[in-house]
Amino acid sequence: MDVYLNWEDLNGITISEDAFSFTDSAENPVKSSIRLYVPEESKNVYYDVRDDFSTEFHFKGGTIFVSRNSVYEYEGLAFVVNPIAGTAKLISNPITRNKSQIIIPHEFPYDPLQTRLTVNIIDDNVFRDNKNLNSIILPKTLESIGTAAFVGCEALTAIEIPAAVKSIGNYCFSSCSGLTTVILHEGLETIGANSFENCLSLRSIKIPSTSIFVDSDVFTNCDGLDVYLTWDNLRGIFISDNAFYSSIRLRIPKGTEEIYGYDDNANYYFRGGLLIPADEEEPVSQVYYTLLINSNIDDYSYRINDSIPHDNIAYIKADTRVHVKIEYDRNKYRLSNDNINFVISENTVLTLDFERLPDAIAYYSLQVKSNMENYNSIINGVARLYEEIIYIRENTSVTIDVEYDRSQYRLNNGAIYFVILKDTVLSLDFERLPEPEPEPEPEPEKPVQKPQYSLLVLYKADRGETILKTQTDEKYDSASIITVIAQPEKDYSFDYWLDKNGYIISLDKDYTFRIEKDTWLSAMFTKSASSINDAVEAGLYYRNGILFNPALYEVRLYDAAGKLMLLFTENEKQLDLPYEGICLIIARKGKEIIRQKIML
Structure with a gap:
């Protein structure tokens, strides 16, 4: 023991x-x-x-x-511990020299018996030149802050010195150029030399009446600063000759002009500063406290008074009622209290202890990085954005295909396979290939001579005689678009166009086609009947859907495209065809030929 x-x-x-x-x-x-x-x-x-x-x-x-005192680490901070006295002194380490947000605990367990040591001292130079430090919570048990403890902490904007602190060391906050708010409490006794020099952003500060020792050059180069002094008398107070030697305004209580140096005997105490009797009491500084929320998991969020904080630390005005709403996946975790309400009256740290449910499914992050941007990563068949972070269920097989220009880059592994078991970052290292030698320019292609074709057009009457034969020496380029027009003479009507083999190819007078070979066309005409009797005398006529054929011709019926639809020799024929439009009837009997158009 x-x-x-x-x-x-x-x-x-x-x-x-x-x-x-x-x-x-x-x-x-x-x-x-x-x-x-x-x-x-x-x-x-x-x-x-x-x-x-x-x-x-x-x-x-x-x-x-x-x-003998020994060094002990707790939550990343280093302390020199004194188990006999039950105290600990914070000393410098990489955390205090580099971290942006720091909380110094009031006390911490030390040995297997859980003896708790109280943090009462910050050693010299602990946070010196920490350019990242922007927020710090000091323990309420703190009694002393060492020499140059915060010198050069340019990002620090506000600090509250706990009421238990008795002394601030020399150069303690020197060159904290971003410091705008300093709160000193009654109980502070010693303010070291140069402790606030070069605090260029500081605009006001109140010196507690309990301060009995103020060393030299406390506010050097703090031009425009209002310093509120609260002493009723100066008996037992030591103030260095140059304590307030700077272009500052010293605000003193009304009716204390003689005490603060309006006579020759006391003037040297406050030389360098402009003494201004206050018509009213010094303004009450708005006190803000820090609220920091820590947790044993990362995948959660929270709102403070219905607002999402920009950082994991919030600054809240003293005596404000605070409501913290915790949002998280209730299928994965349990939290005893996810709605926290309190009135903030001191710097506060909330620690959330989530309990992981037994059947919770873990998801891990996956990110693909590379030394170049012009590539695509396809993860399990889905294309992803450049350096996109995705979350994949634990024990999932992952396939990553990498698409890139293989003519410019080389990659050792273009397809990656693994089972995800933790948060993963993959780095692709592309090697740029040397520039290929330029290929010789191809010889210009010789223009291809298109073949040309001739066109012969015959115009025939219904008895087969040739009315007109047209043939020119003109040649037409292959695939040229040509239109031929069958213009009937008086007493004739146009029937159809025939090709060289006697097949009907069009019933339109204006026939347009693409020439791809030597072409032979025949335009067929029929002598117009003067009346319906002409058609009757001819032995072929159409009434009410019935085609009458009293002369017993061999009758062929063609559609507008020249397709044969019907062939008969009967006396009459009911035309119940699934077709509507103009049709061509050709009737033959020996050498006699009748051509007639009807509308179905």
Whole structure:
């Protein structure tokens, strides 16, 4: 067992003979196995007792050890601990020199017995030149801040010194150029030299009336600063000759002009500053407290008074009622309280302890990065944006296909396969290929000579005689579009166009086609009948859907495209065909031919 003794001397201390030992059945003292740790600075007090035979019995039964301070880390911060005094001093480490947001705990557990040590000192130079530090919460147990502890913390904008702090070291906040708000509480006794020099953004500060020692050049180069002084008298107050030597305004309580140097005897205390009697009491500085929310998971969000904070730390005006709403996946986690309400009266840290449900499904992030941008990554068949972060269910097989210009780049692995078990970042390292030698320019293509074709057009009457034969020496380029027009003479009507093989190819007078070979066309005409009787005398006529054929011609019926629809030789024929439009009838009997158009 370890026992820590903290007496600085033993005068007036009564210690029983068996205080640190026990007795056996014969009532004889037996040495115990306890270790007695004594302060190093007062070790001689305890050793003198051991050397003095008359008082040695006070500590017999235990073994005395000198307790030396040791370095201990808690939540990334380093402390020199004093288990005997139960205190700890914050010292510099990479966290204090680089991190942007820092919370110093009031106390922390130290040994297996969970002995709790109180943080009461910030050592010299702990946060020196931390250009990232923009927010810090000091422990309410803090008593002293060391020399140059925050010097050069340019991003720090506000700080509240706890009420328990008695002293601020020399150069403590020197060159904190972004510092706009400093709150000092009653109880502060010592303000070190140059402690706020070069705080260019500081506009007002109140010196507590409990301050009894103000060293030199406290506000050097703080031009335009209003310093509110609160002393009723200067008895027992030490103020250095140059404490306020700067272009600042010293606001003093009304009616205290003589106390603050309006006579020759006290003037040197405040030389350099402009003394201004205040018509009213100094303005009350708006006090803001920090609210920081920590959690044991990352996939959650929260709202503070129905607003989403821009950072994980919020600055809230003192005595404001705060409502924190926690939003998270209730299928994966459980939280005892996700609606938190309180009135903020100090710097506050909320720690959310989520419980993972047994059947919760884990999702992990996946991001593909590369040393160039002109490529596509296809993850499990879905194209993704450049460096897009996606979330994939745990134990899922992942296939990544990479598409890129293989004529310009080389990649060792264009297809990647794995099972995702954690948050993953893949880096693709493309190698640029050397520029290929330019290919010789191809020879210009020779123009292709298109073939040309001739056209012969015959115009025939219904008896087969040729009315007109047209043939020219003109040749037509292959695939040319040609239109021929059959213009009937008087007493004739146009019937159809025939090709070289005697097939009807069009019933339109204006026939347009694409010439792709030597072409032979015949335009067929019929002599117009003067009346219906002409058609009757001819032995062929059409009435009410019936085609009458009293002369028993061989009758052929063609549609507008020249397709044969009907062939008959009967006396009459009901035309119940699935066709509507103009049709051509050709009737033959021996050498006699009749051509007639009807509308179905």
